[in-house]
Amino acid sequence: MPTQHLKSCRLFVAMLIVGLLSSSPLQADEPTVAATGIDGEVQVLKDEVLDLNRELFLLEEELLFPANTQVAVFVSMDVGDFFDLDSVQLRIDDKPVSNYLYTEREVAALLRGGVHRLYLGNLKTGEHELTAVFTGQGPHTRDYRRGATLKVEKGIGAKFVELRISDRESKQQPEFLVKEWE
Amino acid sequence: MAPARAGDVAAPAAIRDLYYGETLFQFYQDKHFDALTHLLAARAEGRVSHHEAESELLLGGLYLHYGQHVRAEEIFNRLLTQDVAPPVRDRAWFYLGKVRYQRGLHAEALASFARISGALPETLEAELPMLKAQSLMALERFNAAAVLLDGWEGPDGWLPYARYNLGVALVRLNRLEDGARQLDRVGRSSPASAELLDLRDKANLALGYAYLQQAQDGLARPVLERVRLQGPFANKALLGVGWADAATRDFQGALTPWLELKDRDLLDSAVQESLLAVPYAYAQLEAHGSAAEGYQSALTAFDTEISKLDGAIARAATSGQSGSQGGGLINALLNTDDTAIGRWYWELDQLPDSNEARYLYLLVADHRFQEGLRNVRDLTALSGHLQEWQDKLSAFDDIVATQRGAYQQREPRFTSGLNRADVPGLQARRDALAARLDAIESTRNPAGLASAEELDRWQRLAALSADPGLAAPEAGDLRDRHRLLRGVLLWDLDRDYRYRLWVERRNLREIDALLARATRGQAGATAARRDTPAELDAFAARIADVGPRIARLQQLIARESGQQEQRLQALAIDTLRDQRDRLATYRVQAQFALATIYDRAATAARVTPERRQPGDSR
Numbered sequence: 001m002p003t004q005h006l007k008s009c010r011l012f013v014a015m016l017i018v019g020l021l022s023s024s025p026l027q028a029d030e031p032t033v034a035a036t037g038i039d040g041e042v043q044v045l046k047d048e049v050l051d052l053n054r055e056l057f058l059l060e061e062e063l064l065f066p067a068n069t070q071v072a073v074f075v076s077m078d079v080g081d082f083f084d085l086d087s088v089q090l091r092i093d094d095k096p097v098s099n100y101l102y103t104e105r106e107v108a109a110l111l112r113g114g115v116h117r118l119y120l121g122n123l124k125t126g127e128h129e130l131t132a133v134f135t136g137q138g139p140h141t142r143d144y145r146r147g148a149t150l151k152v153e154k155g156i157g158a159k160f161v162e163l164r165i166s167d168r169e170s171k172q173q174p175e176f177l178v179k180e181w182e
Numbered sequence: 183m184a185p186a187r188a189g190d191v192a193a194p195a196a197i198r199d200l201y202y203g204e205t206l207f208q209f210y211q212d213k214h215f216d217a218l219t220h221l222l223a224a225r226a227e228g229r230v231s232h233h234e235a236e237s238e239l240l241l242g243g244l245y246l247h248y249g250q251h252v253r254a255e256e257i258f259n260r261l262l263t264q265d266v267a268p269p270v271r272d273r274a275w276f277y278l279g280k281v282r283y284q285r286g287l288h289a290e291a292l293a294s295f296a297r298i299s300g301a302l303p304e305t306l307e308a309e310l311p312m313l314k315a316q317s318l319m320a321l322e323r324f325n326a327a328a329v330l331l332d333g334w335e336g337p338d339g340w341l342p343y344a345r346y347n348l349g350v351a352l353v354r355l356n357r358l359e360d361g362a363r364q365l366d367r368v369g370r371s372s373p374a375s376a377e378l379l380d381l382r383d384k385a386n387l388a389l390g391y392a393y394l395q396q397a398q399d400g401l402a403r404p405v406l407e408r409v410r411l412q413g414p415f416a417n418k419a420l421l422g423v424g425w426a427d428a429a430t431r432d433f434q435g436a437l438t439p440w441l442e443l444k445d446r447d448l449l450d451s452a453v454q455e456s457l458l459a460v461p462y463a464y465a466q467l468e469a470h471g472s473a474a475e476g477y478q479s480a481l482t483a484f485d486t487e488i489s490k491l492d493g494a495i496a497r498a499a500t501s502g503q504s505g506s507q508g509g510g511l512i513n514a515l516l517n518t519d520d521t522a523i524g525r526w527y528w529e530l531d532q533l534p535d536s537n538e539a540r541y542l543y544l545l546v547a548d549h550r551f552q553e554g555l556r557n558v559r560d561l562t563a564l565s566g567h568l569q570e571w572q573d574k575l576s577a578f579d580d581i582v583a584t585q586r587g588a589y590q591q592r593e594p595r596f597t598s599g600l601n602r603a604d605v606p607g608l609q610a611r612r613d614a615l616a617a618r619l620d621a622i623e624s625t626r627n628p629a630g631l632a633s634a635e636e637l638d639r640w641q642r643l644a645a646l647s648a649d650p651g652l653a654a655p656e657a658g659d660l661r662d663r664h665r666l667l668r669g670v671l672l673w674d675l676d677r678d679y680r681y682r683l684w685v686e687r688r689n690l691r692e693i694d695a696l697l698a699r700a701t702r703g704q705a706g707a708t709a710a711r712r713d714t715p716a717e718l719d720a721f722a723a724r725i726a727d728v729g730p731r732i733a734r735l736q737q738l739i740a741r742e743s744g745q746q747e748q749r750l751q752a753l754a755i756d757t758l759r760d761q762r763d764r765l766a767t768y769r770v771q772a773q774f775a776l777a778t779i780y781d782r783a784a785t786a787a788r789v790t791p792e793r794r795q796p797g798d799s800r
Contacts, residue, residue, distance in 0.1 A: 049564045054222040109210035115203025
């Protein structure tokens, strides 16, 4: 019996070897998938839901923020060596409309080139004043608070405004720019 | 190791469309569903036209990440038929290859990768040799895989994986020494992340068992001892250490890891094996009583587990027959799922702690099960999104109704205001003013630009000129003074003429701007009055249209989820039955071994009396 069992155990070892060495090579990414019939059906269904989701997303935006009154304010960052962003407060015509506190993950996304839509709202045609106050840590990890103001002329079409934080190498300071987009 | 990111290939040097950057913002936070929705909407609205090729590449990457291989492949194929920049083309070939790799089309994947002609972004450049090597290994072209990976200078995060894969490939080519060198380097590394620690254990385990297979037991033991005692590979390592000792007939030594192992979870095949290995070692040490006891205890443990498995199989099968979704195991997974994530991100140590949940460890190791579960998970999340929209639809209806009411209330005032706004009349007055200015300029008439006071003085001087008294001989002084005053006034008017003309022209331009704005405003207001009812009707129609579509898709999702869950349930039952069959086989082995021990004991007992000396009282 012991010999038999030793053989069976060796067999187990061999099976384990096969299990370890013949399985798909390791990869930290998604595993491979076969496009089976049922998987194909799921993909078609997911696609249809995604399309409907897109339609509903646009319907909601057009309904709540029609193009003739829509104003969107975006925040972007360039480099960010001299400023570690904590929050942005936005006032339009002296009325606070957004006070956004950024997470580390969001700041990282901004630094990689992402653009955050800080505010989406409605404004009547005519002149309006946008004031953004940026809070965070500036050079030498000192608390830093800076404002930027822009007068915008709201016409019939949607108005896009970018609040851009960039580094001003010459002064070793952050720079806060407000830019209108067509 | 971070998986390749579609955004890494789609991040432009500068954002030229805010909404493209906004999609990247979602994507970089791993909010793939939001990124996909926002990008689809932005593309539909023409908001990313400056990033056409990049946004298409990102869309393909997002579809790929979301498991939409067919759509992703369509997009990459379409990109490759277009006149796109070489870097975009290379990235599209990379992603097309990856789609094919993920679909198991390894030869086609390699063909796609071969079309890449330039340098890729860093993360993709790092991933490419891995994907190529894995495709080669899947095609059993191990030599080519080894050549590709050997000497590859990839980023740190990728290297251990590459070395592990290379080591495995070399061992399979019977080049144990070469393979061992690669696996040993991974096995001796000091990684910080849990994922790489697991990989280190796995490398040591693979190398240890490779040595055992080649009967190099002395080399196997120290390698297997490097595996952490509490990691996912600890049980198999403990079993292997025991067998390394047993191979050198050190059964006392073998008992130490095997005894540690036998009290662990019986669902692990190494633990099951240890239940037989422990009494086997006792038998080798001539401790037959302990051996018999060990086999008996193994039988009891196997019987208990078989009974539990029978129960779980019966419950899974019964719940399927009764029409409930998927059975207890599948529900146990889904009930503790986090729908907010939007994808299936199970981790084994977060599995629910219950009898049923023990078996989930067996199931989640099965790739087919994970894929099915991911489909259920994605469908559940999509159903949730649709339900949110369904809930919003009534609010949308209210918004339209409110806007319609407000419009009807304001319309009379609006119309009256529009009627009162006489923009053509204002335009005619402006035109008359412009004509006067033109006439003044063409005749260079400074008096035309006189102020009211100057004009008054001018008219009074003109009236005096017509007075016959001014022509009288005695009015010489008066005529001189009149001439002087007229001259001074003319001088002043002439001096200021250019400036005044410039001011008036500027005023005219301001009037033009105001009139243009008024014209635009009136046109906008007229259009709004004309179009608002139709727009509100269009909104109402769109809202009415999507309601039934949501309902239909919800039905399809429910049906598809049900099918997926049934498939998962069948897989679950198969897996549990396999486990039960294996335990039953071990049970037979234990019974046989126990019977052999009793048989020997009985034989020995029969032999012993014959050898007794006469007069022996026993």
